Amino acid sequence: MTSEQGGRSGHQNSARQNSGGGQRGGGVRRRDDAGRERNRSTGRNRTETAPGQRTRVADPARLVAFEVLRAVSADDAYANLVLPTRIRKHGLDRRDAGFATELTYGALRAQGTYDAILAKCVDRPLSELDxxxxxxxxxxxxxxxAMRVxxxxxxxxxxxxxxxxIGAGPSGLVNAVLRKVAAKELPQWLAELTDGLGDDVKIASIVHAHPEWIVRAMRQALVAHGRDVSEIEALLEADNAAPVVNLVALPGLGSLDEAFDAGFTPGELVIDSALSSGGDVGRxxxxxxxxxxxxxxxxxxxxRALAAVMVSTEKTDGEERWLDMCAGPGGKAALLAALAAEQDAWMLANEPAPHRAKLVSQALAAVPADSWTVRTGDGRDIGREHPEAFDRILVDAPCTGLGALRRRPESRWRRKLSDVAELGPLQRELLESALAAVKPGGVVAYVTCSPHVAETIAVVEDAMRKRTDLELLDAGAALDAVSLSGSIGAGNTTSAVPAHRMMAQLWPHIHQSDAMFMALIRKN
Structure with missing residues (x-):
């Protein structure tokens, strides 16, 4: 809390001056027996309780939410990583942990909308507030x-x-501003903020708490995949829904029995998965x-789709060789390595950052050690160093993460449109390296956790134009083959551009999953 304490003095002095703490009409200040000033004035903008009854300590659940927001704002931390540690630090029970989680994620998701409301209630630009x-x-x-409080x-x-x-002085400002906020309910505020805008994107941005550039990108992605632009409301609402915890049992290694005993329910989209809306899975x-x-x-x-798709390659030493080119922090790598072990294949997990490569090794620890190796290096070098060496390659490319806004609510305010352009060259170079590293008859899965057309369709189409030995496989059908519903690809494609028919896009409002994109490319 050092940074907050360091900036406290000026706010306290200002608040004291603004609250009328000085002499009134030339009178003498009154003090009690302990030497503290007494204030007999009425009508001050305080909470409704008497001074002796006002809360002077931080409620643990709200304190957890505050600490997470400070970590996100001050340190660029990720809420989903910080929150569990703070919940454990403050010893919250299940009920208080649920309250802290909703308060944290809700405040982060709707930050843009709340800032617009607060700007109407503060007499200075929000940027000037501590x-x-x-x-x-x-x-x-x-x-x-938004909460039943x-x-x-x-x-x-x-x-x-x-x-x-923060301090007694700033608390007076907080009290005054929140009283103004409380004077209207959310629908009234939204009506006031959107009155006269006449722009669907601007209105959706305020009502659904997404930056305008993300709203435009989502609308474009829906149309590019043959969906109706009117789905944008449902998509943005799904982004704002509390995410369900998904578990996967590593094939041949894990069991979900313990999870089911703890109240989890079987997943409806993919085998060996379980769902829960709460609880500490770390237990x-x-x-x-x-x-x-x-x-x-x-x-x-x-x-699973990459592991199941047919390949027609010449096996190295009688086994398939798989590559996870961007493996950190290791989630997909662990599942892919377990699937490789089941098929008597071997997998190389590549990660350029040493600290993330360590996380990959930890994630793979449960998988038999003779089934995988971790490499620390630039994935863009693999195609040159290991040409036509792998049967299956996963390129889970670095992206804006717009498909995981449910789980990383702060990302929508942290990301910028310029990030899309900056990531584009890296995404293309990684895919080019993978296409050089895959064997003839092998398959590359290009995957992003973003539906942005510039990060998905455009990248794949650019790669396809540069080579004549590639073909797109039906990614929707590949997903159908490994899903429990068997209908992932249904209504998910468009005939507007032939290549689009072969690429698949998952949607939060349809599949209750992150908005994952996948293209499967075979080298002929």
Whole structure:
């Protein structure tokens, strides 16, 4: 909390001046027996409770949410990584952990909408507020606008949080601003904010709390895959829904029995998966030993589809050689390596960053060690160093992550349109390297956790234009073959451009998974 404390003095002084703490009409300040000033004025903008009853300590669940928002704002941390550690640090029980989770993710998801509301209630640009105060205001706004928390409790507890961790002066500002926020319900605020805009993208951006450039990108992606642009409302709403925890049992290694005993339910999209809306999965022995892993159903499907697709290659030493070119932090690599072990294949997991390569090794620890090797290096070099050496290659390319906004709510405000252009050359170079490294008759799966056309269709089409020895396989059919529903590809393609018919896009509002994209490319 050093950074917040360091900026506290100026806010306290300003708040004291603005709250009328000085002399009134030339009178003498009154003090009690302990030497503290007494204030007999009425009508001050405080919480409804009397001074002696006001909350002066931080509620643990709200404190957890505040600490996570501060880590995200100040340190560019990921909420899904910080939140579990803070919940354990403060010893929250299941109920309080659920409250902290909803408060954290809700405040982060709707940050753009809440900031627009707060801007109407603060007498200065939000950029001039201490970042800690702004995070406290966002927490308060979410309780008032979207949670079943009584207004007096949201005000009292949020002001108490601010008083305990930021200071008495700033808590007065928090109280005054949140009272203005509470004066209207969310529909009223949205109507006021969107009145007269006349632009569907701008309206959707405010109502569904997505930056305008992401709304445009999602609309374009829907159309590119043959879907109706009217689905944008459902897609954005799905992005804002609380994600369900997905588990996968590594084939031949893990069991979901313990998860089912703990209240998980069988997954409806992919085999050997389980679903839960809450609970600490880290308490499961099978998760701790790595034989069962947390992994979105979309990620499970693309790994299984690559492992199941037919190849017609010449085997090296009688076994297939697989490559995960961008393996960190190791989720898909673990599932792919377990599938490789079942098929008597061997997998190379490549990761350029040493610390992430270590995470990959840890993720693969549950898989027989003779089935995989971890390489620390640039995937763009593999095609040159190991030409036509692999039967199956997964290119889970670095991307904007727009397909996982449910799980990483802060990403929508952290990412910029310029990131798409900056990532484009890397995505193309990695795919080119994979196409050089795959054997004739082998298959490359180009995968992104983003539906953005510039990161998906455009990258694949560019690669296909540069070579004459490639063909697209039906990725939708490949997903159908490994899914429980068998209908992943249904209604998922378009005849507008022939190549598009062969690429598959998962959608949160349809498949209840991350928006994973996959293209399967065979070298002839």
């Amino acid at each position: 970042p800690a105060i702004l995070d406290a205001l966002r927490i308060g706004a979410h309780q008032l606008m 009584p207004t007096h409790a949201a005000l009292d507890q949020t002001v108490g949080l601010a008083r305990a961790v 499961l022995d099978s998760v701790r030993d790595g034989s069962v892993r947390v992994q979105d159903a979309g990620s499970q499907l693309v790994a």
